[in-house]
Amino acid sequence: MQESTPLQTARRSESSFHLVVPGPLSAAENMALDDLLLDQPGWFLRLTRWRQSVVTLGRFQPWPESSSDERSAFPPIHPAGEVEPPPDTLAAVRRATGGGAILHGQDLTIAIAGDCPSPVFPHRRPTAVAHRISLLLARLFEGHASSRGGEVHEASMQHITDCFLRSSPSDVVVEGTEGSIKAGGIALAFRQGRVLIEASLRRDLLDAQPENDLQQLHRLGLFLGLKVGSSSVGDLPLQWQGPLARRVEQRFGNPHWNHG
Amino acid sequence: MSNVPTDRQYLSSHEWAQQVEGVVVVGISEHAAEELGELVFIELPAKGDEVTFETQFGEIESVKAVSGLNSPVTGKVVAVNQELVDSQAAISDSPFEDGWLIKVEPAVDSGLDLLLDHKSYQAQLDGS
Numbered sequence: 138m139q140e141s142t143p144l145q146t147a148r149r150s151e152s153s154f155h156l157v158v159p160g161p162l163s164a165a166e167n168m169a170l171d172d173l174l175l176d177q178p179g180w181f182l183r184l185t186r187w188r189q190s191v192v193t194l195g196r197f198q199p200w201p202e203s204s205s206d207e208r209s210a211f212p213p214i215h216p217a218g219e220v221e222p223p224p225d226t227l228a229a230v231r232r233a234t235g236g237g238a239i240l241h242g243q244d245l246t247i248a249i250a251g252d253c254p255s256p257v258f259p260h261r262r263p264t265a266v267a268h269r270i271s272l273l274l275a276r277l278f279e280g281h282a283s284s285r286g287g288e289v290h291e292a293s294m295q296h297i298t299d300c301f302l303r304s305s306p307s308d309v310v311v312e313g314t315e316g317s318i319k320a321g322g323i324a325l326a327f328r329q330g331r332v333l334i335e336a337s338l339r340r341d342l343l344d345a346q347p348e349n350d351l352q353q354l355h356r357l358g359l360f361l362g363l364k365v366g367s368s369s370v371g372d373l374p375l376q377w378q379g380p381l382a383r384r385v386e387q388r389f390g391n392p393h394w395n396h397g
Numbered sequence: 398m399s400n401v402p403t404d405r406q407y408l409s410s411h412e413w414a415q416q417v418e419g420v421v422v423v424g425i426s427e428h429a430a431e432e433l434g435e436l437v438f439i440e441l442p443a444k445g446d447e448v449t450f451e452t453q454f455g456e457i458e459s460v461k462a463v464s465g466l467n468s469p470v471t472g473k474v475v476a477v478n479q480e481l482v483d484s485q486a487a488i489s490d491s492p493f494e495d496g497w498l499i500k501v502e503p504a505v506d507s508g509l510d511l512l513l514d515h516k517s518y519q520a521q522l523d524g525s
Contacts, residue, residue, distance in 0.1 A: 196456065196463045197438035235437075236461035254525070262432045263462035291435045291460050305461060325462035328453065329410075 152257070153366030154180040154358045158351065159373050161186040164230035165390035168193065169381050170373070172233045172389070174250035175326060175333040177377075180257070180363050182354050183248040185335075190242030192229040195324060198238060198298070200229075200396045231395045234324035234335050237300030245338040245345045247354065249361070253332035257361050264289060267307035267323050270334050273360045274309050274321055277353050278343045282320055285310045300324075300337070311342050318342060399428035401519045402493050406469065406512035408451065409521060413493070414469035414512060421470045421501045421509065425457075428522055430492040433459040436485035441466075441498055446474045448501060450508030455498065457485070466498065470507050476500035 159170065167185050174181045194200065249270070251257060258266050271284040285308040294303040300322040309321030320342040326333040338345055345353070355365060373381065388394045401407075405415035411429035415422045425433075438458040448454040448468040455466040477499050481487060488496035503509060513521065 195458075195461070197440070197458050233463065234461070235458040235463045260432075262434070263460045263464075264434055267461065289435055289460055292437055295437055307461070323461065326464070327462060328465040329467070 151364075152180050152251070152255075153364035154182045154251075154361075155366050156351070156354060156358075156368035156370070157181050157183040157373075158186070158368070158370040161188040163188050163390075164191040164193070164228050165385045166381065168230050168232055168389040169384035170377075171248045171250070171333055171335060172326075172384055173377060173380055174248065175233065175328055175331050177250070180251040180358075180361075180366075181249070182358050182363075183250070184350050184354055185241070185246035185248060187241050187246070189228065190240065192238050192240050193232045194229060194238050195236040195300075196232060196234060196326070198231075200231075229395070230389055231397075232324060232326075232335060234326045234333060236322065236324035237294070237303050238298050239300045239322060239337045241337065243340060245340050245343075245347075245350060245353075247336050247338070247357070249332075249334040249336075249357075251332065251363075252330060253327065254330075257363065258332060261327065263325055263327070264306070266325060266332055266334070267305075270323055270336070271307040271309060271321075273357060274323075274336060274338065276360060277356060278309075278320075278338075278345065281343050282309050282311050284308070285317060285319075301339075309336075309338065309343075399426065399431060399522060400493070401426070401428075401515050401522065403515045405493075406509065406514060407518035408467055408469045408512060409518075410451075410467045412467055412469045414509060416503075416509070419502070420475060421472065421503050421507070422497050423469060423499050423501060424492055424497045425466065425488065426518075427492045430489050430496070433457065433462075433464060435459055436488055439481050439485050439488075439498075441477050441481070442474050444474055444477055448472060448474060448499070450511070457488075468501070469512055470501050470503050470509055472501040472503040472507055474499050475502045 254261050275282040275284045287306050297303050307323045308319045310317040311320045321338040324335050405413045407413050411426045436459045441455045450471040453465040454468040
């Protein structure tokens with residue numbers, strides 16, 4: 138499928154995006170905020186900043202058996218030797234989205250939430266949304282990255298805990314001496330005509346410098362055909378704080394739900 | 398083109414409802430099953446739980462995407478298709494028969510009169 142240019146896409150959409158850059162927040166707050174954005178009207182592009190290193194699990198992934206030592210309960214996250222978190226600070230939280238486990242802290246974590254179907258994502262089909270966003274993320278790192286493409290074999294990946302050891306057509310990849318290396322993974326959630334897309338991108342492989350994060354988010358918004366709108370940097374809007382606290386209490390910060 | 402049986406009603410979010418001897422059988426349409434693709438997990442309510450019209454009652458995961466399942470009826474869950482917990486293949490292979498999700502005893506104000514008939518749902522699919 139031929140991708141539209143940003144200008145072509147922009148002509149189809151009159152929507153603007155709200156840039157959200159809170160925190161750094163706790164693991165539960167971060168996942169609760171993504172979940173909240175899924176239920177809010179409008180388009181949101183979000184830079185996720187972590188208060189500490191954390192593993193996020195896909196919505197239905199099994200929780201590690203050892204709850205007292207979460208770090209040792211996980212198999213190595215990311216290929217050996219890449220990113221090692223301080224072992225005494227690692228926490229885990231469940232996401233609203235699917236997919237595999239991801240270690241955050243030194244990656245570039247972003248989220249997008251908006252209407253689907255819509256001019257931005259005309260089809261509700263998960264593979265179509267994932268394909269489009271994968272192409273656009275790869276385009277952010279032109280010269281470094283591409284979208285893996287190919288066939289979906291999702292069921293055969295379920296026994297692999299680590300997202301970055303799974304293979305999916307929507308992976309953002311870079312070429313290494315021994316073939317493609319996964320540099321970015323995507324997970325999605327659909328609810329009531331809305332979609333949430335969470336993406337983790339390896340800064341080391343993509344040369345993604347933190348000082349360029351906001352510029353890259355703006356570029357992604359334009360690639361999606363959205364206009365630059367308002368922004369919330371630092372503190373969250375007051376009206377979000379109550380719903381966010383409830384989501385933390387009832388779900389993302391609740392051991393019963395997380396371990397569920 | 399997806400099959401749209403004439404003997405049931407639909408939500409625009411692609412769930413169907415079929416009234417059988419006072420109980421409402423609920424599932425997702427063939428179109429929805431095709432759109433979702435390869436299914437890997439499902440979470441359904443328990444027997445005895447209450448479900449509400451057009452409100453999420455469960456979740457299903459496919460291709461790294463978790464999708465909410467909306468109830469086409471308000472009432473009490475009287476049966477759950479437990480076979481789907483281990484394998485979701487029936488949803489893809491037989492979404493209108495073996496792939497049913499839950500059975501609901503409808504409340505007085507069930508919402509069933511607000512559902513789309515097969516012609517309206519087919520028109521929605523044709524227009525999408």
